Amino acid sequence: MLNFAQNITKLFKPTGACLEDVGIRFYLKYLCLIVPVLVVMLSSATDLQAQDIHFSQFYSAPLITNPANTGMSGEDMRIAVNYRNQWAKVGSPYETLSASLDRKLAILNHTFGIGGAILHDQSSSFNLSANEFLMSMSYSRIINNHQFTIGLQPGFVSKAFNLEGLTFGSQFDPTGQFFNGSLPSLENGLSGQINYLDINVGIFWRTLIRYIMPSAGISVSHVNFPVEKFSTSSSGTRLSAKLTFNGEVVIPVNSRIDLTPLMLYSYTPGTNEFIAGTIGGYAINSFSIPVKKIYALTMVRLNPMRDIDAVIFGGGAKFLNFNLGISYDFNISPLRTVTNFNGGFEISLIYTGNRRARENPNIPCYIIN
Numbered sequence: 032m033l034n035f036a037q038n039i040t041k042l043f044k045p046t047g048a049c050l051e052d053v054g055i056r057f058y059l060k061y062l063c064l065i066v067p068v069l070v071v072m073l074s075s076a077t078d079l080q081a082q083d084i085h086f087s088q089f090y091s092a093p094l095i096t097n098p099a100n101t102g103m104s105g106e107d108m109r110i111a112v113n114y115r116n117q118w119a120k121v122g123s124p125y126e127t128l129s130a131s132l133d134r135k136l137a138i139l140n141h142t143f144g145i146g147g148a149i150l151h152d153q154s155s156s157f158n159l160s161a162n163e164f165l166m167s168m169s170y171s172r173i174i175n176n177h178q179f180t181i182g183l184q185p186g187f188v189s190k191a192f193n194l195e196g197l198t199f200g201s202q203f204d205p206t207g208q209f210f211n212g213s214l215p216s217l218e219n220g221l222s223g224q225i226n227y228l229d230i231n232v233g234i235f236w237r238t239l240i241r242y243i244m245p246s247a248g249i250s251v252s253h254v255n256f257p258v259e260k261f262s263t264s265s266s267g268t269r270l271s272a273k274l275t276f277n278g279e280v281v282i283p284v285n286s287r288i289d290l291t292p293l294m295l296y297s298y299t300p301g302t303n304e305f306i307a308g309t310i311g312g313y314a315i316n317s318f319s320i321p322v323k324k325i326y327a328l329t330m331v332r333l334n335p336m337r338d339i340d341a342v343i344f345g346g347g348a349k350f351l352n353f354n355l356g357i358s359y360d361f362n363i364s365p366l367r368t369v370t371n372f373n374g375g376f377e378i379s380l381i382y383t384g385n386r387r388a389r390e391n392p393n394i395p396c397y398i399i400n
Contacts (some may be wrong), residue, residue, distance in 0.1 A: 084127055084152050084161070086113050087306065087332065087343050088356050089277065089295050091379035094131040094148040094167050096196070096277055096295070097250040099182030099235035101167040102144020106383040108134050109146075116374035132185040133167060144169035144182070157376040158193040163229070177238045182250075184231040190259070191224040218280075227257040247278035273299045288313045306332045308343065324349040328358055339363055341374050354381040 086092045092113045093100035115127040133146025150163040165186035172179055233250030252273040260267025279293035294307040308330025315322055327344035345358025360374030 084129075084150055084163075085297070085304065086115055086127070086129070086377060086379075087330065087341075087358055087360055087375065088328075088345070088377050088379045089306065089382055090279070090293060090310075091354070091356050092131070094133060094146060094165070094184070095129055095150065096275065097179045097182065097233040097235060097248040098167045098184035098231050099169050099233035099248055099250065100144075101133045101146045101169040101181060101182055101184075102142070102172065103169070103235065104133070104135070104383050107135055107385045109381040109384065111379065112381075113377065113379045115375055115377045120294055127152045127153070131167075142171040144171065144180075159190070160192070161188065161190045163188050165229075165231075169235075179235060180235040182235070183234040183235075186225070186229045186231070188229045189224065189226045190256070192210075192261075193223065220223055223261070225259055227259070228255065229253060229257050230255045236389050242283050244281045245278070247276070250275045271300050273297060287310065287316070302334070304332065304334060304340075306330055306343075309346065321350045326356070328356070331358065345377075347379075352382055353382045354383075355379070356381075 058391065082154070084095070086199065091098045091111060093103070093111060095113075109132070111129075111131045113127075113129045115125075117125040117127075127150070129148060129150045131146060131148035133144055136143040136145060144167070146167045148165040148167065149248075150161070150165070152161040153159075163186055165184050167182060167184045169182040224279040229252075231250060231252045232254055233245070233248060237244060237246030241375040252275070253270040254272060256269050256272065258267040258269050274395050275297040277293070277295040279291050281289060281291050283289045289312045291310040291312070292308075294305070294309065296306075297304045308328065311327045311328075312324055314324050326347040326349075328343065328347070330343040331339060332341045332343060333339040341362050343358055343360050347354060347356035347358060349355075356377075356379040358377045362374040362379075
């Protein structure tokens with residue numbers, strides 16, 4: 032149990048000395064500003080009802096889940112890579128790849144995080160692709176045994192699709208009762224690529240109660256409501272803000288076994304998604320093999336407005352400074368008659384490490400008795 036507590040308190044430890052309790056009014060001021068803004072954005076933006084890029088292993092894509100996760104790995108540096116392949120058994124597969132890098136910084140006893148992420152999503156037979164380049168930054172304080180973090184994530188988005196092979200209503204040939212690509216499309220100013228600025232924000236909280244560590248975060252994507260349009264003659268479609276809430280509780284069972292119940296809920300006007308499950312970890316106390324811990328994962332994904340979408344099984348291992356995760360979504364929605372229960376495959380790899388070897392022997396001042 033002691034080894035587990037020593038490892039988990041590293042997540043709380045800022046670079047440098049332990050921060051003093053300076054009063055909660057600092058964060059109440061920001062929360063009073065942020066929460067009403069989030070409510071207004073979600074209630075007023077209802078133009079687009081679409082699903083953003085997402086991973087089943089959302090916990091392994093920290094900067095994609097919430098910008099407030101930037102620099103919050105417990106180590107000085109983190110590199111995370113995720114790959115998802117979905118619907119490979121149903122026509123053209125959907126592929127998603129992300130890579131992120133973030134670091135923790137200490138400036139005058141204040142803890143900051145800085146990093147960036149790149150996403151690539153490829154879908155449909157018309158080669159619809161999306162590329163996102165994100166910069167993340169965060170600021171964290173420990174107040175009365177609680178860690179609060181706020182994050183900001185500006186980014187640049189580029190989307191494109193292949194115009195070749197597309198036909199439109201004006202190209203329907205009534206004589207032969209088919210779409211004739213040689214007829215004029217009458218689509219003026221049609222472009223195969225769009226670019227726009229996107230901004231995400233988030234807040235994050237966690238604490239340590241004896242040996243149990245709960246944490247939760249809320250993020251909002253598209254706070255600037257960017258407009259997507261592939262035609263200059265169109266007014267386009269304004270993206271709605273997307274709200275994402277995620278939380279987990281790390282529970283040690285004994286010196287080797289720990290359980291982590293976790294969940295994620297995302298909401299965009301017109302659609303939502305809920306994922307919940309548990310990760311079980313088993314520590315391997317052996318110097319003869321590089322593997323230090325193994326994991327097992329069971330989760331379920333559902334649309335609360337529709338039905339259960341998939342059950343997710345997976346596993347992973349911690350070796351050296353790496354965490355490897357593999358999972359598979361088994362589709363059990365009504366679409367299973369077409370997919371034959373096949374869904375999505377995911378693999379993730381995370382590296383964490385210190386820029387310099389250091390060990391702080393001081394007892395953390397933020398453990399709750």
